[in-house]
Amino acid sequence: MKAILCKQFGPPESLVLDEIPSLKASADHVVIRVKACGVNFPDTLMIEGKYQFKPPFPFSPGGEVAGVVTDVGEGVRHLNVGDNVFSLTGHGGFAEEVIGKAATTLPMPAGMDYVTAASTMYTYGTSYHALKDRAALQPGETLLVLGAAGGVGLAAVQLAVLMGARVIAAASNDEKLAICRQMGASETINYSTEDLRERLRELTNGNGVDVVYDPVGDQYAEPCIRSLAWKGRYLVVGFAAGSIPNIPLNLALLKGASIVGVFWGAFAQREPRVSMANFQQILTWIETGQLRQHIYRTYSLPEAPQALRALMNRQVIGKAVVVM
Numbered sequence: 001m002k003a004i005l006c007k008q009f010g011p012p013e014s015l016v017l018d019e020i021p022s023l024k025a026s027a028d029h030v031v032i033r034v035k036a037c038g039v040n041f042p043d044t045l046m047i048e049g050k051y052q053f054k055p056p057f058p059f060s061p062g063g064e065v066a067g068v069v070t071d072v073g074e075g076v077r078h079l080n081v082g083d084n085v086f087s088l089t090g091h092g093g094f095a096e097e098v099i100g101k102a103a104t105t106l107p108m109p110a111g112m113d114y115v116t117a118a119s120t121m122y123t124y125g126t127s128y129h130a131l132k133d134r135a136a137l138q139p140g141e142t143l144l145v146l147g148a149a150g151g152v153g154l155a156a157v158q159l160a161v162l163m164g165a166r167v168i169a170a171a172s173n174d175e176k177l178a179i180c181r182q183m184g185a186s187e188t189i190n191y192s193t194e195d196l197r198e199r200l201r202e203l204t205n206g207n208g209v210d211v212v213y214d215p216v217g218d219q220y221a222e223p224c225i226r227s228l229a230w231k232g233r234y235l236v237v238g239f240a241a242g243s244i245p246n247i248p249l250n251l252a253l254l255k256g257a258s259i260v261g262v263f264w265g266a267f268a269q270r271e272p273r274v275s276m277a278n279f280q281q282i283l284t285w286i287e288t289g290q291l292r293q294h295i296y297r298t299y300s301l302p303e304a305p306q307a308l309r310a311l312m313n314r315q316v317i318g319k320a321v322v323v324m
């Protein structure tokens with residue numbers, strides 16, 4: 001089978017398309033013939049050796065797939081050969097076949113397409129957990145989303161609208177902000193050209209925002225925390241811009257505010273029942289047409305390095321997906 005391989009840490013351009021032996025399922029695992037693989041931020045970190053988990057060489061990036069089960073290991077009860085599934089594999093998805101843990105592989109709902117299925121678990125799972133379980137976002141509250149046209153950002157915009165919040169989307173260009181509006185954001189801020197604090201003051205009549213969803217970090221974190229309303233919540237989601245901000249803790253004291261960490265992967269392992277209930281809600285919203293992933297572009301397997309490059313260059317709006 002064909003696979004995009006990382007043979008040594010480096011940029012997307014150092015990945016190679018190669019032929020490797022077909023896979024066999026071990027106990028509690030399945031082999032999935034990959035139909036689509038979502039492209040996610042950790043893929044870009046993993047190939048450069050910057051991610052906490054480093055698979056042995058050679059490995060394929062790609063942690064979220066949809067496809068068809070072709071082999072079932074001992075002890076797997078809920079999956080059969082021929083099932084359409086989505087799976088969080090961690091890595092290995094930029095290939096014609098991948099091994100999935102049975103515990104993180106689920107049957108796809110009838111009628112769902114592979115591209116949607118491969119771009120659902122990670123972004124919606126993270127953002128729903130953040131807004132519901134960590135921020136306890138309430139109808140009528142104001143939410144600011146940074147990096148709002150990115151994978152988890154755009155998911156947060158859509159979910160918050162469904163939860164009844166007023167959403168202010170912030171991103172680096174007007175094309176991205178137009179998509180955020182299409183997805184339900186009522187106001188937007190271009191943080192490349194506008195002063196974030198000033199605009200937030202205007203948009204909230206000086207009251208501040210109730211919740212900030214921050215997957216970007218860097219220089220935006222502090223002005224956002226300074227723009228929180230009384231008892232506001234600032235969600236620490238990620239550091240896509242690279243640097244981890246240092247925040248003066250008096251800012252939390254002055255607003256009676258909370259700085260709240262979000263770690264969806266650990267949550268899903270530690271609280272599988274809540275995570276599964278969240279996921280069922282997300283699937284219901286997708287099946288009833290209330291949630292729809294914005295697909296930036298699909299890429300063929302040989303083009304997968306280009307997909308990673310586009311993500312690193314901040315070009316992707318919503319999700320990029322590799323299709324076999």
Ligand SMILES: NC(=O)c1ccc[n+]([C@@H]2O[C@H](COP(=O)([O-])OP(=O)(O)OC[C@H]3O[C@@H](n4cnc5c(N)ncnc54)[C@H](OP(=O)(O)O)[C@@H]3O)[C@@H](O)[C@H]2O)c1
Nearest residue numbers: 041147150151152171172215238239240241262263264314
């Ligand atoms: N805590 C968790 O459980 C969890 C789960 C999933 C993801 N995350 C983290 O969340 C972050 C975003 O993930 P994602 O999948 O949404 O990624 P993404 O699709 O690439 O979106 C990231 C956004 O960040 C902004 N950005 C600013 N500076 C950037 C830079 N130097 N490089 C890349 N992007 C930059 C970009 O928006 P603008 O151009 O508009 O600024 C981009 O759209 C990552 O750090 C990821 O690790 C955390």
